Amino acid sequence: MPVIAHFSDIHLGQVRPGPDGPDGGARAEARAARVMAYLEALPGRIDAVLVTGDIADHGAPEEYAAAARVLASGRWEVLTCPGNHDVREAYRAGLLGEEPSAGPVNRLHELPGLTVLAADSSIPGRDEGRIDEETLAWLDTTLSRARRDVPAVVAFHHPPVVLHAPYVDEIRLLDEQRLAAVLRCHPQVAAVLCGHAHTPAATAFAGLPLAVAPGVVSTVTLPFEGGEGIVFDHPPMLAFHILDEQRRLTTHHRIVLP
Ligand SMILES: [Fe+2]
Ligand SMILES: [Fe+2]
Known part of the structure; x- marks a missing residue:
């Protein structure tokens, strides 16, 4: 039964003004490092670690240098996809060690017993998302070639459904119907991860479970919780997804205390 550790939105380089002055990005990096340390201390095995975008806050090269440092600090390989705060050229160069280029960053990871498609839902310069033509074709082709007897999860940054969190619903994934049509053609897809x-959220999309990972750098609150909409004082969280023999997804959440 594959186990996927899933967290998101580490926003390295985010500077939060504090009572002692701006933190210079130290807070964001420290929170990501706490999550990595939690995973490193696990006595048991996990099969994949996934970070679903907003790796950097401004897409700056030094933010990806920090990401490469933090995400490579443990014994697990960390799979990533870009978010709206990421910049494709700098992401490729700094995080993947590739030539900078502006096309979508789509990656297939064929792990033992699990296929992960990490797709790019970002629209350069915009906060909302879309799976563009190139990525849609990549998903369809890659899923057509992938083994049918191994469950697959499709991961990307922007949730394709309303989460009843107005702050993020306005900048969710656009044109989601075309993505749903592609996913419905490939029965080995077991879940969508965003x-x-x-905020950790569980819902459904295209007849599949859709799990939204908590954000490491901050927490978005719901209208009936009041406040400003973003809370910086909640501790970072992560999700553990378990895919059983029936390809049923079960998700547990953990708070990561200092
Ligand atoms: Fe974010
Ligand atoms: Fe985002």
Whole structure:
């Protein structure tokens, strides 16, 4: 039964003004490092670690240098996809060690017993998302070639449904019907995994479970919770997804205390 550790929105480089002055991005990096340390201390095995975008806050090269440092600090390989705060050229160069280029960053990871498609839902320069033509074709082709007897999860940044969190619903994934049509053609897809919302949420899309990972750097609150909409004082969280023999997804959440 594959186990996926899933967290999101580490926003490295985000500077939060504090009582002692701006933190210079130290807070965001420290929170991401806490999550990595939690995973590193696990006595048991997990099969994949996934971070669903907003790796950097401004898409700056030094933010990806920090991401490469933090995300490579443990014994698990960390799979990523870009978010609206990421910049494709700098992401490729700094995080993947590739030539900078502006096309969507789509990656297939064929792990033992699990296929992960990490797709790019970002629209350069915009906060809302879309699975563009190139990525849609990549998903369809890649899923057509992938083994049918191995469950697959499709991961990208922007949730394709309303989460009743107005702050993020306005900048969710656009044109989601075309993505749903592609996913429905590939029965080995067991779940859709997203970030962007900065709140752990469970819902459904295209007849599949859709799990939204908590945001590490901050938490978005719901209208009936009051407040400003973004809380910086909640501790970071992560999700553990378990895919059983029936390809049923079960998700547990953990708070990561200092
Ligand atoms: Fe974010
Ligand atoms: Fe985002």
